Amino acid sequence: MxxxxxxxxxxxxxxxxxxxxxxxxxxxxxxxxxxxxxxxxxxxxxxxxxxxxxxxxxxxxxxxxxxxxxxxxxxxxxxxxxxxxxxxxxxxxxxxxxxxxxxxxxxxxxxxxxxxxxxxxxxxxxxxxxxxxxxxxxxxxxxxxxxxxxxxxxxxxxxxxxxxxxxxxxxxxxxxxxxxSGQKSGAHIPGRRALQHALRFRELVDQDFRKHHPIEAYARRLGLTPPHLNRICREHLGDTALGVVHQRIILEAKRYLTFTGLSAKEIALALAFDDPAYFARFFKQKTGLPPLAFRAVQQSTLA
The missing domain is CATH 2.60.120.280 (Regulatory protein AraC)
Known part of the structure; x- marks a missing residue:
């Protein structure tokens, strides 16, 4: 960066x-x-x-x-x-x-x-x-x-x-x-293990979303298969595993566009996109707006 x-x-x-x-x-x-x-x-x-x-x-x-x-x-x-x-x-x-x-x-x-x-x-x-x-x-x-x-x-x-x-x-x-000391807790509520995996996955995504790891890599770190990770994410996070990663990338892009004066190309590089044009297409696909159009809307809203 x-x-x-x-x-x-x-x-x-x-x-x-x-x-x-x-x-x-x-x-x-x-x-x-x-x-x-x-x-x-x-x-x-x-x-x-x-x-x-x-x-x-x-x-x-x-x-x-x-x-x-x-x-x-x-x-x-x-x-x-x-x-x-x-x-x-x-x-x-x-x-x-x-x-x-x-x-x-x-x-x-x-x-x-x-x-x-x-x-x-x-x-x-x-x-x-x-x-x-x-x-x-x-x-x-x-x-x-x-x-x-x-x-x-x-x-x-x-x-x-x-x-x-x-x-x-x-x-x-x-x-x-x-x-x-041996006191029991609510740790064994049914479904809690899957939720723990979902929360840990989101932690890993927060740490590594710029690295664009394949979902298989996240699944290995959690000791899960990719289909199992996807099921957990849909149940507890409301999206596929890849969708969760994409949400995090888009969130960071929106922060840059809203709170900084960086160009779309600079933001693409900050988010480890080799091709700024691909980043622009990706952003529009996920938000419905090109990056600079999104910035204009945010600026008018915050003005």
Whole structure:
């Protein structure tokens, strides 16, 4: 990639979760709120939904939650922790006396934080339902760490993002240790293994989409056959494996076209297309517009 494309990438703005303006762009990768703040607006009921690229930690400090997780129902009594990887369909009915915190972050950031901790990362690829009643010391420590994390999130002190990440890592390691003590989780919900493969595939695509690997190469890394990978992608990601790769390439192209002044040829090179004309045809096929026409529409929309 050229120096010009590197510079252009730095100009792409970063937006906070939920459309909120981030006063500190360095810390907009995470959002913290109390369970009460959102659930009471909906009569303590959150209808089943899912997040495509977000990872959530729900700390139920007090009260109960009737939960629907991927079509299965369970009741959780605080103190407890629930972790939800992307694409998990989840809904809640909380008791009115509920207390606790919801931490929401980009799954890509979680992968970055745990890049050198494969065991911990593997724990959070699946739903975890962790009761804390029998872990008094860990319960107090977790509550303290989460309070410190939310205080950092609400503040504007120097090193805020780093402090949030450090406290989040403590929370994740503590939960991993509790899981390692033999407590059962929701990891064996039927279909979860296929979803884990789908999420791992999307991680690999995020890392390598510029390399234009054949689907067979991704399938080998996942220990799957290409037809099996395609079935998983259709079921959990709504497209074929190749379609998921193409979506990621188009997303990056749209970012370049919207937020940089790079030419279509420069964008093609940045995305490892040897033939800029082929890139232009590919982009039009997927979006219905040539690259520069798409840019014009975006500029008029953002003006």
């Amino acid at each position: 050229t120096d010009r494309t590197d510079l252009a990438l730095r100009d792409i703005p970063s937006y906070a979760l939920y459309g909120e303006a981030a006063e500190d762009p360095a810390a907009d990768w995470i959002h913290c709120e109390t369970i009460q703040s959102r659930s009471r607006l909906h009569n303590y009921r959150i209808l089943p939904h899912r997040h495509e690229k977000l990872f959530q930690i729900l700390h139920l400090a007090r009260g109960t939650a009737d939960m629907a997780l991927d079509g299965q129902s369970t009741k959780v009594t605080g103190p407890a922790i629930v972790t939800l990887p992307p694409m998990t369909v989840h809904g809640y009915r909380f008791s009115p006396d509920v207390q606790g915190t919801v931490l929401t972050l980009f799954d890509s950031r979680l992968a970055h934080i745990l890049a050198d901790m494969d065991g911990v990362r593997e724990t959070f690829r699946s739903v975890q339902l962790i009761g804390l009643q029998d872990h008094a010391d860990a319960t107090h420590g977790l509550a303290d760490d989460i309070r410190s994390l939310t205080a950092e999130f609400a503040g504007r002190a120097s090193g805020r993002s780093e402090a949030i990440q450090a406290r989040l890592l403590l929370v994740l390691i503590t939960l991993h240790r509790i899981r390692g």
